[in-house]
Amino acid sequence: MEYDERLARFRQGHANPFDRSEVTDAPRNEVRPELFPSDTKTQSSERPMDLGLAEDHFSRPVGSFVASDIEQLKQTIEECKRLILELPEHSERQKDTVVKLIHLRLKLQELKDPEEDEPNLRVLLEHRFSKEKSKSVKQTCDKCSAIIWGLIQTWYTCTGCYYRCHSKCMNLITKPCVRSKVSHQSEYELNICPEIGLDRQDYRCAECRSPISLRGVPSEARQCDYTGQYYCGSCHWNDAAIVPARVIHNWEFEPRKVCRSSLRYLALMISRPVLKLKEVNPLLFNFVEELVEIRKLRQDILLMKPYFLTCKEAMEARLLLQLQDRQHFVENDDMYSLQDLIDISTGRLSCSLTEIHTVFAKHIKLDCERCQAKGFVCELCKEGDILFPFDSHTSVCQECSAVFHRDCYYDNSTTCPRCARLTERKHEPLDP
Template structure:
């Protein structure tokens, strides 16, 4: 009897109002076809139906088509609840099942939408200037970038972000007003020199147990934040200013010829990256003994000296100017200006052997043009006036010596065996005396 009553209530709750046979409010049980009654309709909803209903939580409303301005706090709370429910369902559903994959996709959409609500896209300017940074609006949709201010991922699909064209500082649009670090390129422009002391540590107590840049509290025990030392400056930074990036330290290269990367803070990493190609290291003054221990440096110095001796031939040779031979050193312009200034990249390439190979090849090309290919350059050669024998000499030949006063070229053996003065210098002196007498 109880079963019949429950069945009647179920049928009454599902009456079809468009059925004409039921207009009078009566039901003929004989004419009514028997319904297939499922016990689960009365014993409760199955777990699968409950899971489907929970999985649709947060998606019942069309969040993805509503205008951005119409979202309120309740929408964010509903999305958060839907995210938590999706996370719970992913753990409960069978692994690698289709339903689990669909739930993961829904979770991703919900998280993206929640992020968009927190950081709505606005019409941002393409260029912004702040603390000497020149921020340019990025169009890349990559998600591999990280904000240098808040240390979180930049979701390029839904977030506006900027990159400094000077120091490549990246940040969200919403984080720009919180930036306190000036552009590192301005420091490179005003202070183009390295710290040449190896890790000049002063101690965490001298920093008042605070980060050097943002002044947030730090300690060696990691409470409230871990103190991380920069091997370049020797100072301590918090985890937001020091990401355990590594870089080659100039002081260790110059004093120890050591090229193992060390951990540095973010600002030091950018500074070293901008300075790596600048020729600011004068090794003869900083550490002249380095040439006694590193043979490659002696070889590079000799090649650079030869190139400087070849330069006058090229700047007065029409064919060399048309062939633009000196542009082969455009990446290292200081090589055609002096022979004693080095960049950190030069020293790195010397250590790896790359610079020796490339510079030797360029040296060979230059010498071939002067001694074999160009008649004008050949005519500017020298004949040894001491022995007056042998082939035409050039100042960059390995077996020659050059007079420091008149730049005349002689055989090395002849020059050192001759105890008299340079014949060319003697002629020039005699000519000057004759002019004075006249």
């Protein structure tokens, strides 16, 4: 009870666990006075370990530290570790001692690698590194594969490819920014795992050229499913990503293991419309019904676009901005991004595009009188409602863009009436 009361007063009165100003004496037969010091200054001054616990280890170091400071802090840490083993397991005193040990180790790390004044922006190998302010400890350095301790270490993130590293590791970086590769080479490798063999790589990592082998000596060779090449453990962390070649040829979306550079490249390329399915694999439309549906919706949207560009109400309502995340949908109907294909496979794109298609059609056919006035009347049967080129039951003349009922257009064996009329006007003599 005496310890519990003292511990409660200690927690209420001190935010710093290393401040000893109001801590009462601890029983000598229970714990060591080095880690739970008393108010008696004579006893504290005789203890060789008081440097580590008497100082405020949350404060930033002032000036330079000599080697003796680090050695004394190491002795304090070792004594703290021995005390943890002697205290009862899961006891409050053991938990408090573990907390103190953590802070002592952080302080030791800070003395070994003090945070210097670093610039907020650094440029290296086309990377644009920005100094991070986050104190999260869940990040990992892409260079040394060690945890980034944000509380005591400076770290940077590339604004282009999101490469993370310690400040001390920046001068060791040999990998250029993947963003530059995306800018200069915006195309995928469309062969499925194009392996060349470890012997062709001279049994070295394809990126850092360190020795590797399939036996794991001196380092394990890990294959990237995107490039087909082998990498070491520092360049290949067994990350998984969807491989475009497997999607286009096999309609397969199972993530495969890829190296770090391929992972970043695929992440930056995932929204770029660089896949022309009609050229790469036109037979895919025969086996994937969702692709046919999406292609028809995109063709209809392209037919609706001229209505919006000449409609004041549509421009004020900014209807076309509903497709701002997929700008290529209002430019062509044959280019796809990898994200488009992923969303098609999950059904997400079909739902969202159908909803947008409905909003566009409603504006043209019901809400806007100007757009309604740009409709067509079937000149073959001259019956029925006003027709629009994106209606499902219509056909459009490829020459003059006139719109007819589909049945009327295919049953008529003569030429398009509008084309004939326009041709006749061209041959009419000019009236003097």
